Amino acid sequence: MNRRLFDLDLLRTFVMVADCGSFTTASVRLNSTQSTVSQKVRRLEELAGHRLLHRGHRDIQPTDAGTTLLGYARRLLSINDEAFEVLSGAASLTIRLGVPDDFAAGRTTHVIAAFNRRHPQVKLEVTSGLSQDLCDGYDQRELDLVLLKQRRNSREAVASWPETLWWIDSACNPVFDQDPVPLVTFPPRGLYRDDIIGAIERLGRRWRISFTSSSLGGIQSAVADGMGISLLPARAVTEEHRMLTNDSGLASVDTMEIAVIHRPTADPMVRELGQDLARMLEQERR
Structure with missing residues (x-):
């Protein structure tokens, strides 16, 4: 045939x-x-x-x-390029890593750079974005290794840790007492969006989405400037934010986790980088 x-x-x-x-x-x-x-x-x-x-x-x-x-095309082109690289004596392996925006700098880049220095023959391609987009890329085999935020136990992970989330308002221009309550969220399918809306509705409060952004920096700035309240990881809270305590009536959200995920058949180099990221997260918890 x-x-x-x-x-x-x-x-x-x-x-x-x-x-x-x-x-x-x-x-x-x-x-x-x-x-x-x-x-x-x-x-x-x-x-x-x-x-x-x-x-x-x-x-x-x-x-x-x-x-x-599109997913298949990227894979076919990647395999084609990899074959030429191997035959020409260039990089023998490409690791496609996905990380959330709030992990795309600082200690994460230090870990990635250290790995690259140990293994200069390995080509690294790092993509940052929303966790849902990273999940989609991983499922379509466009990514080999992902560090992402997900609902607890929603998929098997190499390692995972609970994600501490805080309700935040503006320190200078608080808006929680407004009616309806203005909300700052990630786009539809973005993390925490449903949790935010659900929590406000359980309080019997009216709400409106006043600001939407796929950028963590955009969310942080919008809350700081009094555009609305939001729910963010503890590491993303700044001095320009005010934490909303239990007195506000907002319940704590403990349904999320940070996870390192790769396939069981992953290359040893992918596994090593995954272990490096896992050690970084374990150190941050201490």
Whole structure:
């Protein structure tokens, strides 16, 4: 039985367009013409038997089929690049690590840099973002190792620790007594959002979402400036915030954990980096 084969050049073009959200920008980065890029995407759509991109007025977004193929395309291109690197004597292994935004600096980068110095032959690709996005990337095999925040025991982890969360308001411009209560949250599917809304509703208080951001820094600043209350890890609370005590009626949230996750069949180098991150988290708890 003859199976159709995906052309890596077409896949690379498709990934570039999806990442750029624009045929024009993708053509510049690929050092090609816009018409050539468009033709390659159409050829890939014919080969796949599905429309892969929604062509909007302002940007380009992958369809459901396109999102599915995107994960496979990245893996195929990564394997292709890795094969050339190995044969050329370059890096023998690439570790794709995902970390939440609030772990993307400080001690985490020190641990990663120390690992890189011990193993200069290993190529590290680090991605930061929302834990849910990191989970999706891991499930689609776009990431080899993830440090993330999740509800306790929601998936098997190499190591995990309870995550201490604090209710916070602005130190200078508190807003908890406003009606409705303004809330500062991560976007839908972001951590803590449902916990925040549920806690306020259990108090019988009205609420409104006054500020949404996928950035931890954006959440911290919005609360500090009096945009609303929020729920954040203890490590993310600053002097510009005021902790809301039990007197506020808000119950403590103890359903979250920090977890290090990799596959049982992970390369020994992935396991070693995972152990380094686990030791870092254990030290932070002490």
